[in-house]
Amino acid sequence: MKQLIIFVCSCSLMLVGCSTEKEVATFQKIEYKAITRGYSKHIILQKDSLRYFENNRETRSLIITKKIKNTLNGFLEKLNLTSLHQLKSTSEKHQYDGAMYTTIEVVWDNKTYKSVGFDDDNPPKELIPFLHYLVALVK
Secondary structure (H helix, E strand, O other), rough: HHHHHHHHHHHHHHHHHHHHHOOOEEEEEEEEEEOOOOOEEEEEEEOOOOEEEOOOOOEEEEEEEEEHHHHHHHHHHOOOOOHHHHHHOOHHHHOOOHHHOEEEEEEEEEEEEEEEOOOOOOOOOHHHHHHHHHHHHHO
């Protein structure tokens, strides 16, 4: 009888272990905006699509693969999204139209995180790999 109970418990533990999958964290939306007098770039990633706008006109639309989503999620997991609004660029050229005023907004786990404005050509160092990858998707 003890052996039967142990066997049943072991089987139920195996079933529970097999049936529960680890919940994978993922973004719901990523929005990149870069604006200067007379020109703007806007990238929106949501669900499985990427939309790219130049001067408020959509110029590209792409379906993003699971591999691309996983790569973006990897970048975002390395960032401390709760301190995204505190990251600072080392230059302020956007204040006199020397660079595009740029922001990044991420919706992660149904919470929205937004950066402060920074120069598009000189983002906070923590964002550089992520932004290079993101902008390369539309080239």
